[in-house]
């Protein structure tokens with residue numbers, strides 16, 4: 001499915017709680033192998049083409065790290 005949006009995650013704000021990963025119905029988000037400046041593994045997009053644009057990740061992030069960008 002071709003999503004009408006792009007997800008952008010601020011890796012330096014991310015605290016690695018994984019809520020977005022758990023709630024993504026497309027299993028489109030994963031934890032990074034790298035660490036951010038806080039020494040935390042951050043959430044990142046695995047495969048942008050599998051994103052349906054549902055916005056659940058944006059809604060559940062407690063630290064407002066996720067931005068929805070319309071294509």
Ligand code: SF4
Pocket residue numbers: 007023024025026027028029050051052053054055056057058
């Ligand atoms: S918008 Fe929906 S499908 Fe896309 S990454 Fe977020 S939760 Fe997953």
Ligand code: SF4
Pocket residue numbers: 009013014015016017018019020021042043060061062063064065066
């Ligand atoms: S919900 Fe927010 S803080 Fe938690 S892992 Fe996802 S982007 Fe990071």
